[in-house]
């Protein structure tokens with residue numbers, strides 16, 4: 001039997017914006033539901049995912065190190081919004097329940113609402129298996145942790161199920177991943193009023209993934225006047241020549257509060273220069289009725305981005321980096 005080299009994989013657990021489908025909204029994106037959900041391959045293998053799935057999970061990705069036997073040797077879960085635990089359970093990839101670490105970009109609910117279901121679910125599973133439950137390492141900045149605990153009411157589950165590990169922006173964290181290590185470096189970005197928001201650069205097996213959500217437009221500035229464009233320029237060496245760039249793109253041309261548009265994201269694409277770029281956190285609501293972007297389905301976003309060689313992340317997509 002041919003033995004495979006260890007490989008870095010990314011699974012898109014969700015690519016939805018903060019509010020998924022907004023009940024009562026008559027826009028095309030909220031009204032389009034694809035009920036043709038083909039099952040994934042039941043192992044760690046490439047998969048295209050599903051456009052406009054019935055349950056849109058919030059934006060989240062799993063970074064997986066596949067070992068030589070094709071099993072998951074490490075699972076780094078970046079953000080756990082609504083729908084993400086169900087998405088993981090439906091991935092049909094054995095071993096996803098061994099979470100090496102959860103990394104959060106920021107405290108907004110659409111990136112953290114699933115922490116309770118994930119933590120309690122793993123805890124209950126361990127109990128039924130009559131195995132000890134080990135608290136899940138939760139990596140985030142201190143302002144993010146405080147907001148999870150004090151602003152969005154997760155104190156109970158944080159205490160029961162998670163072990164806080166402080167992220168300090170620009171100080172890389174290296175975690176063992178089978179025979180190799182995976183390194184994550186956080187970079188502080190401006191995202192509305194979300195104190196402590198970061199994006200991540202993940203590096204493993206000579207591959208690089210940039211996870212750039214949620215992030216405001218390049219001209220958005222911290223109170224000091226330091227802009228997101230300057231953040232990208234200053235970290236260009238770390239960011240550039242990525243193998244995969246996941247970029248938040250909440251709307252086409254008209255920015256919502258705290259978020260980026262496709263047009264403005266071009267400045268980020270230029271710095272990262274990734275081999276492959278995928279859009280996440282798509283909404284289009286901010287563009288407004290009648291304007292490009294408003295009501296666009298995944299296929300319409302895909303058609304609009306294709307001339308630039310940019311793709312739309314699909315929920316359930318599994319990529320070999």
Ligand SMILES: [Zn+2]
Nearest residue numbers: 018108110214
């Ligand atoms: Zn968000």
Ligand SMILES: [Zn+2]
Nearest residue numbers: 022025027030
């Ligand atoms: Zn809508």
Ligand SMILES: [Zn+2]
Nearest residue numbers: 106108191214
């Ligand atoms: Zn946010």
